[in-house]
Amino acid sequence: MERLALVTGGTRGIGEAISLALKEAGRRVVANYVGSEERAKAFTERTGIPAYRWNVADHQACLDSVARIEAEHGPVEILVNNAGITRDATLLKMTYEMWKEVIDVNLGGCFNMAKAVFPGMRERQWGRIVNIGSINGQAGQIGQVNYAAAKSGIHGFTKALAQEGARFGVTVNAVAPGYIDTDMVAAVPPNVLEKIVAKIPMGRLGQAHEIARGVVFLAAEDAGFITGSTLSINGGQHMY
Numbered sequence: 657m658e659r660l661a662l663v664t665g666g667t668r669g670i671g672e673a674i675s676l677a678l679k680e681a682g683r684r685v686v687a688n689y690v691g692s693e694e695r696a697k698a699f700t701e702r703t704g705i706p707a708y709r710w711n712v713a714d715h716q717a718c719l720d721s722v723a724r725i726e727a728e729h730g731p732v733e734i735l736v737n738n739a740g741i742t743r744d745a746t747l748l749k750m751t752y753e754m755w756k757e758v759i760d761v762n763l764g765g766c767f768n769m770a771k772a773v774f775p776g777m778r779e780r781q782w783g784r785i786v787n788i789g790s791i792n793g794q795a796g797q798i799g800q801v802n803y804a805a806a807k808s809g810i811h812g813f814t815k816a817l818a819q820e821g822a823r824f825g826v827t828v829n830a831v832a833p834g835y836i837d838t839d840m841v842a843a844v845p846p847n848v849l850e851k852i853v854a855k856i857p858m859g860r861l862g863q864a865h866e867i868a869r870g871v872v873f874l875a876a877e878d879a880g881f882i883t884g885s886t887l888s889i890n891g892g893q894h895m896y
């Protein structure tokens with residue numbers, strides 16, 4: 657049977673594009689979401705991809721939900737840690753809650769999900785973990801000390817776990833998107849976004865499917881010698 661992929665935050669934005677692209681590539685896919693149940697239902701009806709609701713910041717919920725998914729669909733062999741949020745404000749205006757929420761979801765979620773799937777991958781001697789980082793974790797960004805720290809953390813997490821997984825056939829890589837045409841980027845004030853787009857050599861926002869392209873590549877059967885790497889997909893905005 658084709659390998660099972662689990663995409664967190666997999667029913668919207670970049671996550672939806674990743675879920676669809678992995679399915680298109682022949683994988684079986686399940687998606688996680690936390691927001692609107694109605695929206696997730698519509699996603700499942702449209703795509704045939706089952707969606708499960710839990711918060712990736714909740715450690716126990718990750719363990720329990722992965723156990724349930726594995727009981728219903730078999731082992732998770734590909735994990736895409738995509739779930740992420742922003743709570744933008746300059747440091748002076750950022751509250752502790754805004755800091756903590758972003759760290760807990762964006763970075764804590766990667767730890768929680770890896771804890772749930774990594775032991776099985778190691779045992780079966782095959783696994784693919786792809787973490788969605790960000791250009792803003794590589795370069796920093798005004799108004800995002802929380803998000804930049806979490807995403808930068810994801811890049812370190814990726815390199816450390818890659819070293820732990822390598823001898824067990826488990827690869828761990830990151831994709832670092834630039835500014836992509838999603839609801840998250842649409843929330844950036846227009847005058848600010850204009851300045852950002854002006855700095856992108858390609859002269860436009862990226863499309864979600866252009867990120868999914870990189871994830872499918874890193875999750876492929878013949879990507880087994882690629883580990884601990886970061887694939888930047890940002891229209892040339894930051895060359896790392």
Ligand code: CAA
Pocket residue numbers: 742744745746789790791792797798799800803833834835836840841844845847848851852
């Ligand atoms: N690039 C260039 N200039 C910026 C900037 C940026 N990213 N962010 C803010 N500025 C500028 C503003 O244009 C403004 O300039 P002027 O004084 O010349 O008008 C100045 O900094 C102050 O900004 P604001 O008036 O907006 O200040 P504020 O306190 O009202 O808001 C802010 C501050 C919350 C940081 C707001 O500017 C903002 O949301 N900025 C965008 C932050 C951002 O890029 N977030 C990315 C979200 S998408 C994402 O995170 C996905 C991903 O991985 C890439």
